[in-house]
Amino acid sequence: MAEEKDLRYDPSAIEPKWQERWAADPALYAAEPAACGKPKYYVLEMLPYPSGQLHMGHVRNYSIGDALARHMWMRGYNVLHPMGWDAFGLPAENAALKNNTPPREWTLSNIAAMKRQMQRLGLGYDWATEVTTCLPDYYRWNQWFFLRMYEKGLAYRKKSKVNWCPDCATVLANEQVIDGRCWRHEDTIVEQRDLVQWFLRITAYAEELLDGLNKLDGWPEKVRTMQRNWIGRSEGTEVDFTVESSGEKIRVFTTRVDTIFGATSVQLAPQHSLVAVLIANDPELKAQVDELIEQQKKAREAGDLGAIEKHGVPTGKFALNPYNGERVPIWVANYILADYGTGAIMSVPGHDERDFEFANKYGLAIRRVIAPSEASAGEPPLPFTSEDGVLVNSGEYNGLGCAAAEKKLQEVAVRHGFGQATVTFRLKDWGVSRQRYWGTPIPMIHCERDGLVPVPDDQLPVLLPEQIEITQQGGSPLGRVPEFVNVTCPKCGGPARRETDTMDTFVDSSWYFYRYIDAKNGKSPFDPAAAQYWFPIDQYIGGVEHAILHLIYSRFWTKVMRDLGLIANDEPARRLFTQGMVIKDGAKMSKSKGNVVSPDDMVVRYGADATRMYALFAAPPDRDLDWQEDGVAGVSRFLGRVWRLSTKYAPVARSARGQQADPPTGMSLKLLRKLHQTIAKITLDFEGRWHFNTCVAAIMELVNEIQAADAQLAAGEVSAPAVHELLRTLVLLLAPFAPYLSAELWEEIGEPGAILRAPWPASDPELAREDELEIPVQVNGKLVTVVRVAVDADSKAIEDAALAEEKVRLRAAGKAVVKVIVVPGKLVNLVVK
Ligand SMILES: [Zn+2]
Ligand SMILES: [Zn+2]
Numbered sequence: 001m002a003e004e005k006d007l008r009y010d011p012s013a014i015e016p017k018w019q020e021r022w023a024a025d026p027a028l029y030a031a032e033p034a035a036c037g038k039p040k041y042y043v044l045e046m047l048p049y050p051s052g053q054l055h056m057g058h059v060r061n062y063s064i065g066d067a068l069a070r071h072m073w074m075r076g077y078n079v080l081h082p083m084g085w086d087a088f089g090l091p092a093e094n095a096a097l098k099n100n101t102p103p104r105e106w107t108l109s110n111i112a113a114m115k116r117q118m119q120r121l122g123l124g125y126d127w128a129t130e131v132t133t134c135l136p137d138y139y140r141w142n143q144w145f146f147l148r149m150y151e152k153g154l155a156y157r158k159k160s161k162v163n164w165c166p167d168c169a170t171v172l173a174n175e176q177v178i179d180g181r182c183w184r185h186e187d188t189i190v191e192q193r194d195l196v197q198w199f200l201r202i203t204a205y206a207e208e209l210l211d212g213l214n215k216l217d218g219w220p221e222k223v224r225t226m227q228r229n230w231i232g233r234s235e236g237t238e239v240d241f242t243v244e245s246s247g248e249k250i251r252v253f254t255t256r257v258d259t260i261f262g263a264t265s266v267q268l269a270p271q272h273s274l275v276a277v278l279i280a281n282d283p284e285l286k287a288q289v290d291e292l293i294e295q296q297k298k299a300r301e302a303g304d305l306g307a308i309e310k311h312g313v314p315t316g317k318f319a320l321n322p323y324n325g326e327r328v329p330i331w332v333a334n335y336i337l338a339d340y341g342t343g344a345i346m347s348v349p350g351h352d353e354r355d356f357e358f359a360n361k362y363g364l365a366i367r368r369v370i371a372p373s374e375a376s377a378g379e380p381p382l383p384f385t386s387e388d389g390v391l392v393n394s395g396e397y398n399g400l401g402c403a404a405a406e407k408k409l410q411e412v413a414v415r416h417g418f419g420q421a422t423v424t425f426r427l428k429d430w431g432v433s434r435q436r437y438w439g440t441p442i443p444m445i446h447c448e449r450d451g452l453v454p455v456p457d458d459q460l461p462v463l464l465p466e467q468i469e470i471t472q473q474g475g476s477p478l479g480r481v482p483e484f485v486n487v488t489c490p491k492c493g494g495p496a497r498r499e500t501d502t503m504d505t506f507v508d509s510s511w512y513f514y515r516y517i518d519a520k521n522g523k524s525p526f527d528p529a530a531a532q533y534w535f536p537i538d539q540y541i542g543g544v545e546h547a548i549l550h551l552i553y554s555r556f557w558t559k560v561m562r563d564l565g566l567i568a569n570d571e572p573a574r575r576l577f578t579q580g581m582v583i584k585d586g587a588k589m590s591k592s593k594g595n596v597v598s599p600d601d602m603v604v605r606y607g608a609d610a611t612r613m614y615a616l617f618a619a620p621p622d623r624d625l626d627w628q629e630d631g632v633a634g635v636s637r638f639l640g641r642v643w644r645l646s647t648k649y650a651p652v653a654r655s656a657r658g659q660q661a662d663p664p665t666g667m668s669l670k671l672l673r674k675l676h677q678t679i680a681k682i683t684l685d686f687e688g689r690w691h692f693n694t695c696v697a698a699i700m701e702l703v704n705e706i707q708a709a710d711a712q713l714a715a716g717e718v719s720a721p722a723v724h725e726l727l728r729t730l731v732l733l734l735a736p737f738a739p740y741l742s743a744e745l746w747e748e749i750g751e752p753g754a755i756l757r758a759p760w761p762a763s764d765p766e767l768a769r770e771d772e773l774e775i776p777v778q779v780n781g782k783l784v785t786v787v788r789v790a791v792d793a794d795s796k797a798i799e800d801a802a803l804a805e806e807k808v809r810l811r812a813a814g815k816a817v818v819k820v821i822v823v824p825g826k827l828v829n830l831v832v833k
Contacts, residue, residue, distance in 0.1 A: 007647065009640035010577045010606025015621045015740045019119060028754060029124040031080040034533040040359045041077040042534050043069045044513055045133070045541030045575070046550070051091065054117045056582040056589055056615070057543065057629060059599050063612040064579055064621050064692070066123045069735040071509070071686045074735065074760040080534055081124055082516035084131030085111050088139075088505045090168055090184065092438045096470045104466065107134055117599060121608045122739045123189045129516045133508035134438070135574035138515060140461030141525040142507050143443040145557075147454050148564055150444075157452070161339075162431060164193040170434045171197060173504060175230075175549045180300050192297065198442055198501060199429040202556045205233055206425040209555055218225070218575030223547040230548050232426025236344060237410050238420035241266050241319035244327060250274060250319055253341030253424060256351065256387075258405040260395035262369035263346035264359065265329050266319045267312065270296065273340035278315050288313040292334040310335045310358050322418040323409070324395055333358065341424050349383065356383040371400065373639055430553065432504040437470055437477040439502030447489040447496040456490050462498070476500040479784045509550050511556035512539060513572065531567045540573035543581075551576070552784055577690070580624040582615075589627070597627055609738035610636035616737060617696040638700055639741055642734065645707060646745045653724040654750040661721030667712045668722035671705060675729055676768035678702045679761050682733055692737070706730075724749075727762045777802045778829040779811045787828070795822040802828040
């Protein structure tokens with residue numbers, strides 16, 4: 001065999017060989033049963049939508065998770081590292097329209113293609129637990145959960161204003177509307193429509209979803225803040241004003257009831273039910289209100305509701321303040337939102353910026369009812385919005401502090417039955433109805449006699465019909481399949497109609513990670529005992545774009561499952577990591593920008609190891625990564641050096657297996673010291689810092705140092721046991737990052753068994769410790785040189801070493817050393833005159 005060929009690093013030979021071996025050994029990446037006695041570690045990457053092609057963002061996400069999983073295996077954990085497919089959704093229907101391929105076929109062939117890519121990348125997943133959400137063995141449990149929620153009043157149907165994307169031809173959840181546009185169609189303005197829809201009562205858990213965030217200290221603060229803002233809790237008071245002419249009540253929500261004596265108008269959202277009454281016989285008012293609605297809609301569409309130019313119209317009617325009977329005008333205003341609070345507010349221009357602006361514009365009265373606590377502060381200009389104040393012009397409440405007044409006024413409201421303390425949330429119930437085909441059918445039946453009838457559990461799953469004509473017109477495609485729609489009522493046996501809406505695909509991803517632990521279970525969604533063992537997830541990894549949608553829904557689902565008695569954990573994941581984006585030429589990789597780099601191309605050119613390792617090396621995992629092909633080539637060259645070094649000295653390493661080593665000295669000691677420092681650094685990083693970029697850099701430094709000693713190595717000046725330890729440990733350190741090459745080299749240096757089962761190396765602190773260190777020497781505060789001293793040198797020894805330096809003696813020549821300052825381990829400063 002020619003030596004040339006031996007020395008060439010050829011991932012296209014090494015990688016497929018190992019891929020085949022791993023495929024033949026499914027136990028390699030399989031989780032063990034709880035009884036194995038090892039500590040468990042559940043590492044999870046967010047499952048992809050099967051578009052047919054992995055992109056670099058996926059590769060990065062999975063490279064992080066895979067490195068962690070491999071490291072934990074080597075640390076002796078029972079690791080669960082699964083993968084699946086978020087396989088329902090609109091693109092399959094669009095593809096069906098375009099190519100005339102049934103959605104199921106299209107989806108399953110995409111899954112097969114992406115699975116091949118993942119396997120080629122050498123990602124260590126336990127494929128026995130694979131979950132595909134569009135298959136009946138999974139989605140039947142969506143239906144089962146839906147029925148449990150229906151029984152508990154957590155799933156319900158109501159007519160409401162919904163977000164409608166004309167391109168998706170379906171309803172969107174609030175979370176799927178971003179700046180007034182569809183989350184899938186950046187350029188499509190979301191319309192508002194009135195529809196009867198199914199909702200999941202996520203608001204029942206609003207308080208708990210919010211409070212739970214405080215305990216999620218393994219989640220990025222950024223994500224927790226986004227969720228807090230989304231849930232949007234505010235404490236306040238509901239108070240009924242009475243319409244003077246009709247006696248009807250207008251319930252307003254305010255966070256500042258202490259200012260209620262300063263209310264000089266009541267403002268209604270244009271959609272408020274009372275407005276409909278007021279405009280019924282007043283076409284002029286109706287036209288004005290319609291205009292307000294139009295302005296609101298435009299601002300919503302522009303994603304700029306907060307900055308809407310405020311307009312309002314007086315209704316000509318008056319309302320009475322329940323605390324003092326004062327008569328105030330009723331207005332309709334475009335900045336009042338029907339879905340926040342009660343859709344009505346009291347306007348207190350003296351103490352609220354927004355109300356002040358509005359009152360000034362329309363000439364409404366402005367009154368001071370709060371004065372600063374400190375009398376010396378005088379009369380600050382209005383609006384005075386501080387809550388550090390006392391009530392004035394507020395009748396019997398004058399002199400009370402704001403907080404005390406709030407409490408008192410709430411008590412009075414309760415006593416007289418015109419209000420109460422309340423908490424409102426920005427979070428709304430989750431609209432889950434979709435008028436599309438490729439999703440989980442909602443398991444409900446409409447019977448003329450019995451109304452809504454749930455599909456009995458023993459009739460699950462409600463299967464999606466396979467042969468279906470897909471169009472984007474005329475409501476749900478399922479509505480045009482008579483065999484699907486026409487059904488016998490389970491209650492009365494008469495003819496009835498199936499619900500034709502399907503579920504939002506975010507239902508699928510809300511609990512998929514529970515199914516992994518028991519993916520074949522045909523009797524229940526999963527075994528609760530297995531969940532008790534595996535949950536919460538130890539490390540969840542995915543994009544920050546899921547901070548609101550998926551990560552709130554899955555927290556909600558977990559709480560529902562807990563209350564159903566299926567699980568004991570309150571939260572799905574103990575730790576969450578959000579990796580940065582992959583960008584190229586300054587923009588996120590995307591088809592439309594034409595800057596997509598195909599993982600397949602990289603693998604063909606440089607190998608899977610180099611591609612994965614570059615994805616970890618090019619940037620800290622939480623930052624954006626600017627893809628540079630030169631960088632991949634560089635990593636590939638580095639792996640080539642590792643290959644040549646290891647194969648060159650593999651015979652020496654093999655010869656020393658099992659040999660007792662003498663304490664290392666000279667070059668052996670120098671190299672082993674570097675090795676143990678590298679072990680310490682990488683181990684620390686895996687324990688939470690995750691600076692994988694500097695881990696890879698540290699391995700590169702180690703390899704440089706070994707290579708620099710090539711002459712000594714070749715001359716046998718490094719002991720065989722040291723060579724063995726160096727190579728063996730280098731390969732172990734590489735294993736989480738470059739699984740193929742490390743498996744190959746492991747075999748090459750004669751180590752038995754799978755490298756994944758070899759224990760992670762431990763750093764010997766004695767060996768890692770430097771025995772000398774460099775200390776800067778200053779003369780009169782100026783750096784002159786550095787001295788090498790023993791690590792444990794005392795001040796006197798350091799001073800002597802500094803004074804013995806040639807450069808120091810030159811500086812001090814003819815002068816007196818008046819003072820020596822030694823900071824041990826850090827610095828020497830000589831003061832000379
Ligand atoms: Zn859309
Ligand atoms: Zn019936």
